Amino acid sequence: MGSEVTYNYKLKKDLMKDPGYGRKIATFKVKEIYKDEFFSNTPPSLFVGSKLLPDVNVGILSPPEKKENIWIYDAQKYWAEKNLDISEILSYRSNLINSRFRTNVKEARNNGRFLDLAREIGMSIKPVDVEIKLKKKIKLRLNIDDTALPIGGRGTLEKARITSNTKISQYVDKVYFDDIKAVDGINYLTKHGFDESALSKFLSIGIMGQKQKRVFVPTRFSITAIDSILGNEMLKKVKTFPIVNEYKFFYGNYLGNHYFVLFFPNIYNYELFETYLPGSFWNPTSKINVGTDFESFKGRTKYVEQTAGGFYATRLGITE
Numbered sequence: 506m507g508s509e510v511t512y513n514y515k516l517k518k519d520l521m522k523d524p525g526y527g528r529k530i531a532t533f534k535v536k537e538i539y540k541d542e543f544f545s546n547t548p549p550s551l552f553v554g555s556k557l558l559p560d561v562n563v564g565i566l567s568p569p570e571k572k573e574n575i576w577i578y579d580a581q582k583y584w585a586e587k588n589l590d591i592s593e594i595l596s597y598r599s600n601l602i603n604s605r606f607r608t609n610v611k612e613a614r615n616n617g618r619f620l621d622l623a624r625e626i627g628m629s630i631k632p633v634d635v636e637i638k639l640k641k642k643i644k645l646r647l648n649i650d651d652t653a654l655p656i657g658g659r660g661t662l663e664k665a666r667i668t669s670n671t672k673i674s675q676y677v678d679k680v681y682f683d684d685i686k687a688v689d690g691i692n693y694l695t696k697h698g699f700d701e702s703a704l705s706k707f708l709s710i711g712i713m714g715q716k717q718k719r720v721f722v723p724t725r726f727s728i729t730a731i732d733s734i735l736g737n738e739m740l741k742k743v744k745t746f747p748i749v750n751e752y753k754f755f756y757g758n759y760l761g762n763h764y765f766v767l768f769f770p771n772i773y774n775y776e777l778f779e780t781y782l783p784g785s786f787w788n789p790t791s792k793i794n795v796g797t798d799f800e801s802f803k804g805r806t807k808y809v810e811q812t813a814g815g816f817y818a819t820r821l822g823i824t825e
Contacts (some may be wrong), residue, residue: 562606
């Protein structure tokens with residue numbers, strides 16, 4: 506198992522370049538382990554990678570041992586509501602192991618040992634106890650990249666089984682067994698209280714859509730797809746509202762990101778400006794970089810060019 510040690514992670518420049526946020530050193534305890542087999546639990550959380558398309562790595566995220574309040578490890582809205590700082594979030598994420606298997610995106614339509622297990626975990630609305638065996642031992646360490654939440658390590662799945670009862674909502678069950686379009690399923694679950702985080706997970710693991718068209722959707726794409734679909738539904742209502750005959754300004758910030766929202770007395774038009782500070786993941790240069798995309802009252806017919814998923818994530822918050 507190894508001894509417990511304290512890691513002092515100096516965060517990458519992109520996490521501490523903002524003068525308003527300041528330099529931040531995240532210090533937290535993790536288990537220094539070399540392990541290939543463990544009894545654990547998952548929030549429930551899965552990650553579907555995007556680098557091998559049309560194949561994907563489907564991973565079960567769980568710590569090397571069972572944790573209390575495991576749901577917090579993947580509760581992004583809770584982190585923001587409680588204003589958790591980077592060190593607290595990294596302390597959770599650094600303990601999650603991505604136990605993954607490789608498959609084709611179209612295999613979401615089929616059954617199989619790991620396919621069925623990942624599907625059942627992904628559909629659960631409560632934490633799930635699991636037993637994991639990897640093909641070889643891995644060391645728990647922090648992995649950070651520019652498109653996914655940090656994790657503690659990756660390993661290839663050899664065996665896995667669920668060791669507790671999963672709790673699947675009747676509404677999720679209905680969407681899975683009914684042969685309906687993904688958009689209809691998303692709108693149905695939204696009406697029954699599921700937020701965008703849950704919806705992106707359901708879409709990612711391939712339980713939504715007409716059965717012969719279902720696919721695994723990489724996590725990064727499923728998040729943007731849900732933001733886009735929910736935003737479109739919101740706009741159907743927003744565009745019927747009377748014009749607010751005044752200017753309004755809103756401001757918020759979290760984890761070094763600053764949001765400035767300005768409303769004009771006009772019919773709906775939306776433009777996003779994103780400013781990337783020097784040394785960040787998206788701007789390795791020494792100068793400030795700016796990207797922008799626009800949507801008219803009639804909407805867009807093409808995917809945005811400069812601001813990518815941020816365009817749809819921000820639009821959803823604004824329409825809400």
